Amino acid sequence: MKRSMQLLLVVAGLTAAGVLPARAQVPQIQYRAVDALSDFPDDIHLGEAAGVARNSDGEIFVYTRTGNPSIVTGASRYVSHGGARLFKFDSDGEFEREIGQETYGALYAQQVRVDSDDNIWTVDQMSGQVIKYDPDGRIVMVMSRKPETMRVPQRPPPETPPAGQGREGESFQGPTDITWDSQGNFYVADGIRNARIAKYEPSGKWIMNWGTRGAAPGEFDVIQGIAIDSQDNLYVADWGNERIQVFDTRGVFRREMSGFGAPMAICITPGPNQVMYVSNSNPPDNLDVGGEIYKVALDGTILGSFGTAGKLIGQFGTVNAIDCRVENDLLVGELGNWRVQRVTLQPM
């Protein structure tokens, strides 16, 4: 069953309620959007589309917050169950299969990324785990450990956050994203309750951390995403500080860029002429601020923007993920609207 919702949008002149003073000078990119996914079995629905990524064949992976996340009282502890699922779709967006059914660490989807060898990596905010699946969908690496018990009542209030440097090793506290350098080392944005980037060898062995909570260079206030360019520069979406910080692979601060709101989803295109997409996602409780996505040169020059917050096709409801494997053919995952849109941009 093909979903019938298709809407062509011409957005020249479409403006969101004053988000950024500089907004008026940002070129508007024309685009059209369609619901990207179809052919769902009747008993499978997307919840919040926290992560979306394509592999080299264009097949689509979505890590979603769905089902019934629950904590039950065991004999000795509160035990958590369910709440996140990983689905695979073909390159046309037609449902293919589920991956990782009932796995231990799938509690609260945060992100999914596909590496250069088509391995699929999920990041789960609640279990604090990063799971690597091979292209066949079998688990080949587990990073960090799900807490044996969930804290009930909830954790201490976030008004008094710890410094967030994290441990030497794993023990992620609200991880959000992952990326890989040209040597296969990988970097985990341990970014919500910690404020660090953790670097690992391809084997999973810890190398180093950097970052602490704050606003100075090299400090973070909620890292929502991380991406890397072909020169192994790391771009860290420092959401609370409304900037992207750029580091080398040893964590040395290089520069920062801003002017595109609070970066939530971040993606860098492959190929020789790389560009970056950054979402200034609206909060899930507000359709009247933000919502647009920026196209940014790697030097920080804003090339253009598109979209606004809303529930219609062509609008965005709290974007949490962007796949930009093809520069002008994006997949956009939304928390608020429980969907993935395929967004075709007019080349600039």
Added chain:
Amino acid sequence: MRQHPSRYCAAIAAALTLAWASQIEAAQALAQNVPEIPIEPVEGFIKLPEGLYLGEGIGVAENSQGHVFVYTRSQDTRLFEFDENGNYVREIGAGLYGFEFAHKVRIDKDDNIWAVDEGSNQVIKFNPEGRVTMVLGYRPPAVDGALAPEPSDKWGRSGGPGANEPYLFARPTDVTWDTEGNIFVSDGYFNHRVVKYSPDGRYLGQVGSGERGGEPDQFSTPHTIASDNQGNIYVGDRGNRRVKVYNSDLELLAMYEDTGAPWEICISEGEHQYLFVSNSNSDSNPAASWDISGEVYKMELDGTIIGRFGEAGKAAGQFQTIHGMSCRNPNELIVAEISAWRVQKILVASEPVF
């Protein structure tokens, strides 16, 4: 610093679905000497496949083909579709992220299916094929843990975040639409308001002070909402034991105060529309409630009472806390009951017996 989404006060609804132990007092209607309308139950109307059971009958609605949609609190909250003869057709939204604690299902004029869930604090629109096409409200992030946030009521239930937030609900109860397709949500147990959205889900305004109260501009648990052909909005203000009528700009037009506590209201289709109001007996079945509540009133839209039918009880044709009513055909009601875990079809005579 910005407020991160995961920092909202939150609860895992599944862990909070405490036993519903409402102690709402039964309400005796003020109306006196109301004529009785004869009714007859259609026995065995809903036919469930082996292995499938209804839980609490929370919401029921019919589409233009007469198919019956039942939103029930079972082991999980689930939404089922039956055909016009009560034969099981399918489940809709199995395992849905927004299904935690059913409160209402309604069908709009285009046969879209709308579920109101007070466990996830969301209103979810499905197209007729049963796929989600719009989501209102935001489910608190599970990652924030399972403590009921403040404020909570004396039973420890909480509305969750967002008292009077434009895009958040706190135990919403029902949904309806005006003739333009604007969306009205009764929000509900904690915010005591009715919120208006554009057809594409943008906040337009609200009525209700955000505090429980009995003044004309206040609500005490707006529990059910319906609309007529003119786009007027009828709100069952349960705690205040009145039905309030607004135009689609949310200006108060009238209040009907003599038919008890409106647990559920519905408005029939056609040129001559009728308003049905259920003065349901209390869900905890206190003995006294059976004698003074449990009946349904049939009214003209202007509030004139035509008659009443039904009584509290567990037998077929009696009612155990009606929580959902569908009355597209005013002579054939479909009724969902909390305490009896059932959905009944009730044939209602068109005229009362004098």
